[in-house]
Amino acid sequence: MRVRLFLFNGLYAALILLGASGCILDSEGPQPDEIFVKFYGGEGTDELVDVGHIASEDAYILLGNSNSFSPNGISDIYLVKTDNEGNLLDELRFDLGNNDSTSDVATSLEVIDNQFLVVGSTETINVNGVFENKKIFYAVVDFNFTVQSSDTISIDGIDIEGNDIIQTSDGDLLILATTGELTDVERDLYYIKFSQDGIVDWERTNPLPGTDVGVSIIELENGDFAICALTDRTSVRGYGGINALYLVVNDLGLLKNSLAFGNSSGGSTIIDDIPTKMIQDAAGATIIGNSLIGGVEEPFVIPLNANGAIDSLRPLANIPNQSDIVVADVVRSLNGDYIMTGSFNNYVLTAEENDNTPKGQQILFLRTDQLGTSNLTSNHHGDGFNDSGEAILQLPDGQILIGGTISFGASVTKMVLMKVNSSGELL
Amino acid sequence: MKKRILIISSALLLLSYNYISAQCTQVLNRAEDEFEAGRILGIPALLQECLNTDGFSKEETIRAHKLLTQVYIFSDQESKAEESMIKLLKVDPEHQLDENFDPAELFYLYEKFRVEPIFRIGMKLGGNLLTPYVINEYSAFSPEFSNRSYTSAAGFNAELSVERHFALGFEGSLGLMFRSSKYTVDNRSDSTGILSTINDAQSWAKIPLLARYNFNYGNRKGPIPYVMGGVSFDYLLKAQFVDSNRQGGTQKASNNYDLLSNEERNRINFSGFVGGGVKLRTQTHFITIEGRYEVGLLNYVNPDNRFNSNETVYGLSYVSDDLSLGFLSITVGYTRSIYNPKKKKKFINQ
Known part of the structure; x- marks a missing residue:
């Protein structure tokens, strides 16, 4: 009986000491270096x-x-x-x-x-x-x-x-x-x-006529330079309005080639196709941008192969439940997916989110396959004011870094850095 | 007329009761005299009518049963003696014998019976003060520019418990507690001018299991101080940000934001606690005054979902730290003893 009492009380004493010392058994879960959201700036x-x-x-x-x-x-x-x-x-x-x-x-x-x-x-x-x-x-x-x-x-x-x-x-x-x-x-x-x-x-x-505005420049493997710009000119693949311009100049800056790209789906409607970024990637290069169609923006990609030969503009339509989307920056995943950030101009609430709160412009995370037509996931961040994603990086561990601007209303905005998983989630 | 009849009837009833009561007092005195004189055989019959008609006061009933028990002991009617002892203990569960007056035979029989309560039921009401302890810091701002301060807030708790004395002053208790608690955190980012004020309010259902040691457990007159400790299973019923807001830019208010539906808090937790108090005896029951300090053993925050809500991260500019919650509580309670007097097992066949 005494032994049983001793054990009983000993057990309680141990539990009491555990509690009294404030010993925390669980701090599992994502640690600070795994995912985060951070704001920067002044007032x-x-x-x-x-x-x-x-x-x-x-x-x-x-x-x-x-x-x-x-x-x-x-x-x-x-x-x-x-x-x-x-x-x-x-x-x-x-x-x-x-x-x-x-x-x-x-x-x-x-x-x-x-x-x-x-x-x-x-x-x-x-x-x-x-x-x-x-x-x-x-x-x-x-x-x-x-x-x-x-x-x-x-x-x-x-x-x-x-x-x-x-x-x-x-x-x-x-x-x-x-x-x-x-x-x-x-x-x-x-x-x-x-x-x-x-x-x-x-x-x-650039000696070409018309208006051109620079966007990005990269050096190609052969020492030439590729330039991405927007232009009011049309060429083989341009279809009126503003088009995406792809230029190649040699190592002395002399023009070798130029081509404008436009969205061909407009028919008689003039579509403005405005490039926002060109990146170098394993396949060659990629230009992304946005087509303005009847006041609604629709993103596109223009894949360029390693030889500088040029593909056509691929509209990124069929994004579930959403339209009026702008892309600002892109990275390629190891399997060739396009991972982009930008903004939903008019984010449509999902059934779960339908809390009657205006969501304003939201930061976009968009992932498509190499054809830009499937394997699509999207996400958003922000609350109530106009927020936008401006830059995206893929880190060696597969996680994604998104930089953007978050609005707090009343002309107060902050730079934001988000480290998210490969699906764009803060999980 | 009816009213008058009612008054007269009541008066007659009262007079009748007083008359019977006075009669029974005389009967008990006579029975005790008979016992002193050694004439014990007629005593049961003498007392029976008053016992049957509840003619004795409580104190007289105790005397009557005790007298009958002795009568049966000395007339070698053991089973009737035990029966009377049980009746005595039912009226006076912790009846104490007097060495100076009570015979050894009565002591001998008394020792064969369970006079301790089989368990006790406790009820406690009180207040608590919640103090959060930061395990890991998280913020939407760099630590150098983020000044976060926690403020304890008061809540209340109510507890029902079942208690049992084991031996040597050690007791165990299993309870069911409801607790309402709250804390406030101010998160200021000086560089950006953003200030978030968050009020995190919770409701808990808890099942505390504790061990208690009573100093001088057998003390029947003075206060009984005790110390205790234990663990608790905690289930979070509700967790909300109430009356929370962010200043800087356009002010953002958030009322009754549900942290559980967004899985931003862990529903299950365990706590360890220590405490002490004092019991004040009221006959066989107790009034208790108790202080308890408790700390959560697991993270209050669900780390997987701390960034999951646009409303908290972007709207309130607030990211929850990993937290362990500490509670200091003061309660006042009432503990009722439940008895079932019967012969101890080891004496049943004797």
Whole structure:
């Protein structure tokens, strides 16, 4: 009897000690480095433009535009470095004119060895409060957020905006830009190749007629450069309105080939096909963009093979329950799927979500097979205001990093970084 | 007229009862005198009518049964003596014999009977203070720019329990508790000017199993202090964000947001607890005053779904930390002893 009592009380004593010590038995589940949502910025408007991954540090760089830190609400270029859990490590702002005398807008980020490149444009506000002509702004920054070099490129009397920047195989920098006279709506492509010391190798203006606006530039395996732009011209595959333009120039920037792509489903209706991104991938390259059809946007992909031979524009229709979708960035999975982010312009609530709350514009996660017509999953994030996905990365572990802009209403927006699973879920 | 008859009838009834009661008191006194004089054979017949008609007061009934028990002992009517002892213990479950007056034979018989309660039923009501403990931090903002503070909030709990004394002052208890609790968390991101105020309110059904040690358990007059400890199975009935909001941008309010339907909280948990209190005897029952400290052994938050809700992550800009919930509770209770006096097993065939 005494032994039984001893055991009984001993058991209780152990349980009591366990409880008293606050010993926690369970903290299982996704740890902080697995998935996350993180917001960045100040108290004003902070909009994400692009995201890069520093593989050697497993860290992320966010490029955005912000007026949060400007006393007069003028845009600055805003860079954030985070660890692999999205925790902020460093910040950097470019207020080029100091004291808010310039409006500075970034457009693209490119991570290279031990450094990253930023390109955008800057406009000076003169003493009368009027904007002067735009200049290209670019910067080379190391991973410690120390600016290695930065400069502006301008042409008198001409607006010139940086669209994309890459490091070429010979170590130079190549910027794709768009120029236009201040008094003229027509715009032309401009590309300039120069060393990191600032010595210009060559600069070219696209000689083709009409208006072209730069989007992306990549270097092909043969040393040529492929340029993606939007154009008001049509060619073999263009069908009126604005079309996606694919250009190939040689290593001296001289035009070798150009072709415009359009959505052929409009018949007599003019469809604007606006490219948003071109990426290099295992198959060659891919252009994505959006067709504006009767006020509703429909995404498309244009697959380009390794030889530069060109496929046709593939509309990405048949997205379950949703229409009016915009894609902004794309990555290819190992099996060739397209994984895209962008936004649902008019997100349609599912049966479970039908809580009569307006959802506004939502961040899009879209995955399609290589044909772009099936194997489709989609997801959304955001709540009530206009949110958008702007950049997407696929990480070595298969997880996806989405960068975007979340609105909190009343002109308050934050840059957002989401690490999601391969289905776009925060699970 | 009818009213007058009713009053007269009642008065007559009362007079009659008082008369009978006074008569029975005299009968009991006479019976005790007879017993003192050694004339015991006529005592059962003498007392029987008053016992049958409930003519004795409670104290007189106890005296009568005790007297009858002794009469049967000394007249060698063992089974009748045991019968009377059971009747005595039913009227006075923890009847105490007096060494100075009661005969050894009565002690000997008394020892053969179970006089302890077979179990006790307890009821407790009280308040609690919930303190959350952070296991792992999560936030929609970088920690350097996120200032999160938890505030304890008061709730209440009610418990029903079944208790049993084992030996040497050790008791065990199994209960069923309802608990309402709440905590508040303010999440401020100074850099972005976003401030979220979250009120997380829960309702729990709990099944606590505890061991209790009573100091001086046999004390029949003074307070009985005790210490205890145990574990509890906890089932989350309801979990909601109530009156929660986010400031910064357009203010966002969230009322009665259901955390369970979105599977953002774990329904099942276990707790360990320690505590102490004091019992104040009221005859054979107790009034208890108790303090208890309890801590959840499992994560209150479902880690798989912490980012699952647009309303919380984006609307309120709030991501739940992994939490263990601690509760400090003070209760006042009443414990009723339940008796079933009978001969102890080992004496049944004797």
